[in-house]
Amino acid sequence: MQPSTAPSTALAGTPASTRPPVLQIEDLSVEFLTEHGWVTVIDSLSLTIGEGESVGLVGESGSGKSVTSLAAMALIKHPGRVSGGHVTLDGVRLDRLSWREMEDVRGKKIAMIFQEPMTSLNPSFTVGEQIAEVVRRHDGLSRKQAAERAVNMLDTVGIPRARERARAYPHEFSGGMRQRVMIGMALACSPRMLIADEPTTALDVTTQIQILDLLHDLRAEFGMALLFISHDLGVIADIADRVAVMYAGQLVETASADELFARPSHPYTRGLMRSMPRADEATETFFAIPGAPPAPWDFPSGCRFAPRCSMAGSDCTQGPIPLIPVGAADAASRCLRTTAADLEGPHL
Amino acid sequence: MPRLVGRRLLAALPVLFIVSLLTFGVTLLVPGDPAVTLAGENATPEQVDQTRERLGLNDPIYVQYGRWLGGALQGDLGESLYDQRPVVDSILERVPVTFGLAVLAVLFAAALAIPSGVISATRRGSIWDRAITLVSSAGVAIPNYFLGMLLILLFAFGLGWLPAVGYVPFTESPGDWFLHLLLPALCLGVAGWAEITRQIRSAMIQELEQDYARTATAKGLRRRAVIFKHAAKNASVPAITVTGLQVAYLFGGTVIIERMFGIPGLGQFAISAVYVRDIPVIQGVVIVATVVVIVTNLIVDTLYPLLNPKVRPA
Ligand SMILES: Nc1ncnc2c1ncn2[C@@H]1O[C@H](COP(=O)(O)OP(=O)(O)OP(=O)(O)O)[C@@H](O)[C@H]1O
Ligand SMILES: [Mg+2]
Numbered sequence: 146m147q148p149s150t151a152p153s154t155a156l157a158g159t160p161a162s163t164r165p166p167v168l169q170i171e172d173l174s175v176e177f178l179t180e181h182g183w184v185t186v187i188d189s190l191s192l193t194i195g196e197g198e199s200v201g202l203v204g205e206s207g208s209g210k211s212v213t214s215l216a217a218m219a220l221i222k223h224p225g226r227v228s229g230g231h232v233t234l235d236g237v238r239l240d241r242l243s244w245r246e247m248e249d250v251r252g253k254k255i256a257m258i259f260q261e262p263m264t265s266l267n268p269s270f271t272v273g274e275q276i277a278e279v280v281r282r283h284d285g286l287s288r289k290q291a292a293e294r295a296v297n298m299l300d301t302v303g304i305p306r307a308r309e310r311a312r313a314y315p316h317e318f319s320g321g322m323r324q325r326v327m328i329g330m331a332l333a334c335s336p337r338m339l340i341a342d343e344p345t346t347a348l349d350v351t352t353q354i355q356i357l358d359l360l361h362d363l364r365a366e367f368g369m370a371l372l373f374i375s376h377d378l379g380v381i382a383d384i385a386d387r388v389a390v391m392y393a394g395q396l397v398e399t400a401s402a403d404e405l406f407a408r409p410s411h412p413y414t415r416g417l418m419r420s421m422p423r424a425d426e427a428t429e430t431f432f433a434i435p436g437a438p439p440a441p442w443d444f445p446s447g448c449r450f451a452p453r454c455s456m457a458g459s460d461c462t463q464g465p466i467p468l469i470p471v472g473a474a475d476a477a478s479r480c481l482r483t484t485a486a487d488l489e490g491p492h493l
Numbered sequence: 494m495p496r497l498v499g500r501r502l503l504a505a506l507p508v509l510f511i512v513s514l515l516t517f518g519v520t521l522l523v524p525g526d527p528a529v530t531l532a533g534e535n536a537t538p539e540q541v542d543q544t545r546e547r548l549g550l551n552d553p554i555y556v557q558y559g560r561w562l563g564g565a566l567q568g569d570l571g572e573s574l575y576d577q578r579p580v581v582d583s584i585l586e587r588v589p590v591t592f593g594l595a596v597l598a599v600l601f602a603a604a605l606a607i608p609s610g611v612i613s614a615t616r617r618g619s620i621w622d623r624a625i626t627l628v629s630s631a632g633v634a635i636p637n638y639f640l641g642m643l644l645i646l647l648f649a650f651g652l653g654w655l656p657a658v659g660y661v662p663f664t665e666s667p668g669d670w671f672l673h674l675l676l677p678a679l680c681l682g683v684a685g686w687a688e689i690t691r692q693i694r695s696a697m698i699q700e701l702e703q704d705y706a707r708t709a710t711a712k713g714l715r716r717r718a719v720i721f722k723h724a725a726k727n728a729s730v731p732a733i734t735v736t737g738l739q740v741a742y743l744f745g746g747t748v749i750i751e752r753m754f755g756i757p758g759l760g761q762f763a764i765s766a767v768y769v770r771d772i773p774v775i776q777g778v779v780i781v782a783t784v785v786v787i788v789t790n791l792i793v794d795t796l797y798p799l800l801n802p803k804v805r806p807a
Contacts, residue, residue, distance in 0.1 A: 264705065267705040282718075314803070
């Protein structure tokens with residue numbers, strides 16, 4: 146079974162804009178208190194995910210992907226705070242919910258899989274119990290029914306001898322198997338929205354492929370919307386209907402997956418694509434975008450990518466660059482140069 | 494599990510041996526001669542010498558020690574030099590007294606440390622946290638006897654709620670037993686409470702920062718479940734370790750507390766024995782105290798596997 150970009154849900158054929166939104170992030174800003182004072186780490190980020198849609202969020206380490214997903218779960222805590230904008234889930238403004246009300250939403254309507262499978266499970270409880278407690282909490286099942294559901298979930302995520310393994314502790318599982326457990330836990334209450342924050346980064350390549358396949362199949366089965374985070378465009382290509390590219394706390398490009406991979410607009414996106422290792426190429430030349438992303442307290446006032454960009458001109462550093470619509474519907478790019486015809490193919 | 498217990502008990506034997514050697518050595522350094530005291534005020538040097546001979550004090554040290562060790566291996570800790578009662582009997586009589594005091598003190602310490610440690614950890618930096626930190630620092634710093642005096646002044650003499658000194662056996666009246674031990678146990682437990690509070694605070698802070706705690710929150714679990722189920726189970730291991738250590742310190746503390754509150758336990762027994770250089774009694778009490786500490790550690794060790802599946806034998 147190979148992952149593919151083929152539509153996997155009933156709604157996948159329709160454009161995102163016509164689907165009822167599940168998760169709307171509007172103008173979200175997040176800041177952290179550091180030795181440099183309050184530093185804005187996410188800057189006016191907007192992102193809408195429609196029913197059953199799969200959106201890939203991609204960007205280098207430190208671009209703000211995890212912080213964005215934590216904000217979507219209302220899990221930003223000290224020394225961080227949401228300093229602007231808000232998140233709406235199924236029409237409900239999450240910032241207007243109390244902590245207790247938010248507890249009813251998390252795990253039930255929106256669930257999350259974390260980057261670190263090795264540490265995200267509690268070492269002192271069996272995996273069965275850790276899944277069962279979610280359904281006891283949200284679906285009010287009895288202990289027995291919940292334990293049964295936990296076994297079913299373990300089975301669903303492809304853990305062999307699920308009934309027996311439910312009684313095992315996390316340290317008795319490999320990284321890949323733990324991530325399966327995390328997925329089972331996240332899906333136990335059939336949430337409408339699933340956030341997967343680099344669910345395969347910590348795993349070896351074979352296991353990565355297995356987990357991606359699993360997520361792919363489960364999305365078809367459960368029909369939930371998916372925000373899939375990765376710094377690897379190749380992984381995103383396998384799973385996303387639409388892609389959002391982040392750089393230094395901002396969205397720099399968004400487009401349908403087909404559009405983005407065929408005609409990447411933003412120089413940063415193109416750089417990311419060039420640095421993807423390609424199997425079909427005999428030459429072992431690796432491309433890397435020169436330089437490193439700026440620290441949040443050092444974000445340039447103009448285009449944040451300009452210092453690393455070969456196309457940058459003096460106009461790029463004058464002031465903040467807005468997201469500019471490009472070509473296809475819903476596609477936009479935060480670059481003054483991308484609307485111009487000087488764009489070449491994806492590989493420059 | 495029985496294997497572990499057996500191995501640990503075996504490992505305890507050399508410890509007991511060394512402790513008994515050390516005690517024996519230290520009693521030799523204590524000034525004074527039991528034979529002089531025993532023979533009485535007006536004894537002639539000959540009478541003193543006779544007494545010394547009768548007690549075997551003229552034998553070489555290693556013979557004296559060997560004699561004691563031989564008996565101890567058969568459960569006979571010798572007789573008191575003064576009343577000639579078997580040391581084992583006198584100790585067994587007093588063990589329940591000290592045991593009751595120590596258990597109460599540990600219970601107070603742990604029972605109070607759980608809420609104070611958790612509140613401190615979950616409201617870090619709050620006025621509660623600061624108050625608890627302040628009081629527990631004071632609890633470690635204040636000497637036992639000073640605190641004891643304050644408590645007696647306040648609750649016994651001032652308010653008249655509790656007896657100042659004395660002891661009533663549990664078998665006679667559990668209520669009176671409790672009332673008489675309340676102040677001494679509190680006094681004895683304060684330092685332990687402070688230490689356990691500190692341990693719980695830092696362990697809980699650390700556990701609540703872990704990824705699994707974030708997962709538990711992201712699952713929508715109630716905050717109290719995240720704290721008291723997920724974090725607490727992992728924090729309980731260091732908390733129990735430190736509680737076990739406190740039992741050892743606490744045993745040392747009973748010496749002063751028992752004297753102060755007039756409780757006829759092992760500690761008081763030991764002190765009076767030291768005054769008159771009653772070597773067999775001193776030896777006996779020290780050995781029994783060592784055994785108590787070893788057994789406590791053993792209990793703590795057997796608790797770990799129950800709390801931490803990683804050290805559970807497959
Ligand atoms: N608790 C925190 N305190 C201060 N700064 C933080 C904190 N958490 C995140 N940041 C900052 O926010 C920025 C975004 O971090 P984030 O974890 O979202 O990056 P990421 O895109 O997920 O990277 P990665 O691919 O490494 O996971 C970084 O500059 C990081 O230093
Ligand atoms: Mg991250």
